[in-house]
Amino acid sequence: MNELLTTSEMSRADALAIEAGVAGEALMENAGRAVAAATLALGRGAEVVVLCGPGNNGGDGFVAARHLACAGRRVRVALLGGRDRLKGDAALMASRWEGPIETLQPDCLKGAGVVVDAVFGAGLSKPIEGAAAAVVAAVNAMTVPVVAVDVPSGVDGTTGEVRGAAVRAARTVTFFRLKPGHLLMPGRSLCGDLRLADIGIPGVVLDTIRPSIRANGPQLWRQHFPAPQADGHKYDRGHAVVVSGGPWNTGAARLAAGAALRIGAGLVTVASPTAALPVNAAHLTGVMLTEAEGLDGLAAALQDSRRNAVLLGPAAGVGEETAARALVALAAARPVVLDADALTSFAEDPPRLFEAIGADAGRPVLLTPHEGEFRRLFPDIAEAAPGRPERARRAAARSGAVVILKGADTVVAAPDGRVAINADAPPWLATAGSGDVLGGMALGLLAQGMAGFEAASAAVWLHGAAANRIGRGLIAEDLPEALPAILADL
Ligand SMILES: NC(=O)C1=CN([C@@H]2O[C@H](COP(=O)(O)OP(=O)(O)OC[C@H]3O[C@@H](n4cnc5c(N)ncnc54)[C@H](O)[C@@H]3O)[C@@H](O)[C@H]2O)[C@@H](O)CC1
Numbered sequence: 001m002n003e004l005l006t007t008s009e010m011s012r013a014d015a016l017a018i019e020a021g022v023a024g025e026a027l028m029e030n031a032g033r034a035v036a037a038a039t040l041a042l043g044r045g046a047e048v049v050v051l052c053g054p055g056n057n058g059g060d061g062f063v064a065a066r067h068l069a070c071a072g073r074r075v076r077v078a079l080l081g082g083r084d085r086l087k088g089d090a091a092l093m094a095s096r097w098e099g100p101i102e103t104l105q106p107d108c109l110k111g112a113g114v115v116v117d118a119v120f121g122a123g124l125s126k127p128i129e130g131a132a133a134a135v136v137a138a139v140n141a142m143t144v145p146v147v148a149v150d151v152p153s154g155v156d157g158t159t160g161e162v163r164g165a166a167v168r169a170a171r172t173v174t175f176f177r178l179k180p181g182h183l184l185m186p187g188r189s190l191c192g193d194l195r196l197a198d199i200g201i202p203g204v205v206l207d208t209i210r211p212s213i214r215a216n217g218p219q220l221w222r223q224h225f226p227a228p229q230a231d232g233h234k235y236d237r238g239h240a241v242v243v244s245g246g247p248w249n250t251g252a253a254r255l256a257a258g259a260a261l262r263i264g265a266g267l268v269t270v271a272s273p274t275a276a277l278p279v280n281a282a283h284l285t286g287v288m289l290t291e292a293e294g295l296d297g298l299a300a301a302l303q304d305s306r307r308n309a310v311l312l313g314p315a316a317g318v319g320e321e322t323a324a325r326a327l328v329a330l331a332a333a334r335p336v337v338l339d340a341d342a343l344t345s346f347a348e349d350p351p352r353l354f355e356a357i358g359a360d361a362g363r364p365v366l367l368t369p370h371e372g373e374f375r376r377l378f379p380d381i382a383e384a385a386p387g388r389p390e391r392a393r394r395a396a397a398r399s400g401a402v403v404i405l406k407g408a409d410t411v412v413a414a415p416d417g418r419v420a421i422n423a424d425a426p427p428w429l430a431t432a433g434s435g436d437v438l439g440g441m442a443l444g445l446l447a448q449g450m451a452g453f454e455a456a457s458a459a460v461w462l463h464g465a466a467a468n469r470i471g472r473g474l475i476a477e478d479l480p481e482a483l484p485a486i487l488a489d490l
């Protein structure tokens with residue numbers, strides 16, 4: 001159930017269900033009935049105004065109106081565009097609505113105690129403007145509950161982006177499977193409470209559609225998650241290396257190293273420039289320390305093949321020195337996580353980074369950019385690709401790395417096209433150093449042998465789960481401490 005269907009995949013599901021013998025009319029009837037059921041308990045006794053658009057989303061609205069009226073609610077219906085524009089099942093459902101049909105305009109909302117938004121769903125094809133935009137603004141100025149059909153009108157179901165204007169709903173009822181736009185921002189924040197209704201589409205249609213986007217959660221990676229063996233040795237659980245910045249920039253590496261240890265790496269070593277050794281030594285206990293001065297020093301520190309995963313970038317400094325160190329890390333055949341300054345250091349010449357990643361396609365490389373860092377490495381993709389999942393996917397395909405595109409709606413994409421969207425992280429996770437901890441968590445999982453996409457998805461989810469458990473007041477140092485309780489629940 002964690003598959004997310006783009007709007008074109010959803011219309012494919014609809015078509016496949018109909019091919020398999022389910023009547024389109026029945027799908028719409030079930031959809032509208034589910035909307036009515038989700039509306040009934042709201043604004044008890046108050047008048048419901050159902051706003052219908054010219055397509056099948058509006059068709060669902062006519063069905064909902066009929067069921068609400070049958071249940072004894074006072075219902076009014078307003079339609080965008082002439083009734084003669086309605087086609088197919090939507091025209092049929094409009095003909096089954098026995099009450100009057102008003103013309104959609106802001107005045108229709110007068111007296112409404114509840115609004116059903118069935119203006120646009122999956123068929124939104126351009127920015128909302130004119131009469132529809134005026135109605136959206138009027139709906140959003142009201143304080144009554146709004147139930148959105150499929151998506152709040154104006155939200156793009158595939159990207160979560162607002163096209164022109166969008167309704168702010170208290171509840172959204174969608175069908176068969178969630179859509180990416182329900183989890184991506186700003187769509188997620190406009191949906192209110194999300195409900196998923198079974199409308200009779202058989203699950204087997206997914207075998208044909210093979211959706212590539214999923215909601216991130218343990219079911220995506222639990223089977224790959226490393227479990228300590230009863231007869232195990234710490235070296236069985238990997239030896240992660242975090243490269244430290246200079247003497248004034250060491251905290252980020254230690255945050256990451258602590259997270260790698262907490263998530264189960266058997267050993268973790270901070271590889272430090274000579275001048276930063278004293279400050280690192282003064283702060284490290286369970287995490288070990290080794291000297292790695294300059295490029296040769298780093299190469300020497302990585303000669304020990306038991307040091308089987310490397311993270312570089314947090315507080316590393318932007319410039320040729322960091323780019324060259326990243327290339328040293330990538331030259332050894334082991335998993336690598338590149339974060340922060342290690343990404344920005346390739347802004348002048350991103351293909352140089354991608355070639356080094358591609359030189360050994362067998363081992364996972366993770367890139368963990370936030371939007372700004374992403375734009376520096378993939379400026380054309382940031383400009384052109386529709387929505388964050390597609391941006392991350394194209395970046396992964398180009399770079400050959402698993403890309404963690406960070407934000408409120410962090411997206412993980414693999415070079416083979418798989419995408420996971422994380423929707424559970426709380427806003428207080430946006431705090432200094434939290435990205436460093438995420439890099440360390442991913443590193444610790446890679447050191448334990450987890451595959452790249454699964455390690456990235458697990459780290460992102462656990463990072464958010466830790467933040468939820470801690471609550472407001474969280475600082476980055478707290479995140480690793482919250483892991484044991486979450487791992488125990490996994
Ligand atoms: N695909 C499925 O499996 C099912 C779909 N159903 C409903 O059907 C909806 C999709 O129906 P449609 O594909 O007809 O699409 P919509 O009803 O979302 O919208 C399409 C109509 O709106 C117009 N339109 C789009 N954007 C506009 C804009 N910005 N300004 C003015 N007009 C605009 C189009 O010209 C077209 O007439 C779903 O969201 C869902 O509510 C349900 O009936 C049940 C089954």
Ligand SMILES: Nc1ncnc2c1ncn2[C@@H]1O[C@H](COP(=O)(O)OP(=O)(O)O)[C@@H](O)[C@H]1O
Nearest residue numbers: 406407408425426427429430432433434435436
């Ligand atoms: N509004 C938000 N809600 C949830 N998580 C967020 C939000 N904004 C940022 N984050 C998360 O916080 C972390 C910030 O990382 P990053 O941008 O690298 O910051 P820093 O360098 O300070 O650690 C990322 O994991 C990101 O996904």
Ligand SMILES: [K+]
Nearest residue numbers: 120149151153
């Ligand atoms: K809608």
